[in-house]
Amino acid sequence: MKYKAVIFDLDGVICHTDKYHYQAWKHVADELGIYFDETINNRLRGVSRMESFEIILERYSGTMTEEEKIRYTTEKNEVYKELLKNMSPDDLTDEVKETLYELRKMGLKLAIGSSSKNARFILERLGLGDFFDAISDGNNITNSKPDPEVFVKAASFVGEEPQNCLVVEDAKAGLQAAIAGGMDCAAIGDACESDLATWKLDSFEMLKKVVA
Ligand code: B16
Ligand code: MG
Numbered sequence: 001m002k003y004k005a006v007i008f009d010l011d012g013v014i015c016h017t018d019k020y021h022y023q024a025w026k027h028v029a030d031e032l033g034i035y036f037d038e039t040i041n042n043r044l045r046g047v048s049r050m051e052s053f054e055i056i057l058e059r060y061s062g063t064m065t066e067e068e069k070i071r072y073t074t075e076k077n078e079v080y081k082e083l084l085k086n087m088s089p090d091d092l093t094d095e096v097k098e099t100l101y102e103l104r105k106m107g108l109k110l111a112i113g114s115s116s117k118n119a120r121f122i123l124e125r126l127g128l129g130d131f132f133d134a135i136s137d138g139n140n141i142t143n144s145k146p147d148p149e150v151f152v153k154a155a156s157f158v159g160e161e162p163q164n165c166l167v168v169e170d171a172k173a174g175l176q177a178a179i180a181g182g183m184d185c186a187a188i189g190d191a192c193e194s195d196l197a198t199w200k201l202d203s204f205e206m207l208k209k210v211v212a
Contacts, residue, residue, distance in 0.1 A: 003184070003211050004164040006103060007136075007154045010114035012045055012170030012189055013204075015091055015126055017084065017116075024080035025056060028072050034059050042190060046171030048115055048144035049073050077118075084118065089127035099205045100131070108211060109133045113154040113167060115144045134158045145173040148181030155183070166211060172196065186210055 011017045022041045029036035034056060044052040053073050057064065064072075104110060111134040112119060119137035123129050134157030141149045155165045167178035170189040175196040178185035186207065187197035199210050 001106065001108070001211060003108065003166040005109040005111060005133075005155065005158050005160040005166070006207070006211065007111045007113040007151055007165055007167045007178075007183070008132075009046065009167070009169045009171065009174050010112055010116060010119050010122060010137075013168050014096060014112075014128070015087070015122065017087075017122060018045065020080055020083040021052075023083060024076045025052070027079050028053075028076045029056055032060060032072070045190060046115055046145045046169070046173040046177075048138065049077065049117070051144065081118065081121075084122060084125060087122065087125035089125075092126045092128065093204075096204050099207055100128075102208055103211065106208075106211065109158040109160060111154040111158050112136065113151045114138065115141075115150060145171065146176035146180065148177045148183075151178055151181045151183060155181070166198075168201075168207065169197075 008014055021044065026036055036056060043055055050073055053069060100110065110132050112132050114137045117138035119135060134154055136150050136154035136157055140153055143149050151167055155162050162182035165183045167183050167185040169175050169178060169185055169187060170191050172191055172194045175185045175187060175191055175194055179196060184198040186199040186201050187194065188201040188204065191197060192200045201207060
């Protein structure tokens, strides 16, 4: 086996909360009269909540105090959490579920490395609350991707050296984070546009071949 552990990004890899992030940010952007579309939303993948808001504010002509920024990011999170309540185990595809169970059968340790502070709630909604060997998320880091902290912590939580871990990511910032942490990375979805990845996945189940 090439690796001992696989560290999965959550949003855009295990599930598609990206559409809910979009809707919640759109709500705030509309309130402020800021132009916001799917292309701008793609730049928010893997980026922390406040850094995401700073990207949205690039198109804002006014000024905003730190207090106001906290108010709007809190509002975004409230809208987002309401949308997350719509999620259920049906939002986990059979392909992702079966692949996860097969990787576990192969003896790999499986962890989450997500920038989201809502990661545990999302995993519970998906019926994966107890599945992973470790969860490293927005609550246990100081620096978000492309800083490697979230993945370095995930590797240490499962007791593996970075060189024995494979990171699976849908965001360029996540690929950069994995590389900075000394890990191989597999790109899926949007991240396939970057040439940084060790592997490019055409599908989630292709992971079984990549790790073998
Ligand atoms: P929250 P990931 C990231 O999740 C999202 O891709 C990104 O859009 C979001 O801003 C970030 O989590 C923080 O999320 O507001 O829930 O703390 O891709 O790292 O799993
Ligand atoms: Mg992601």
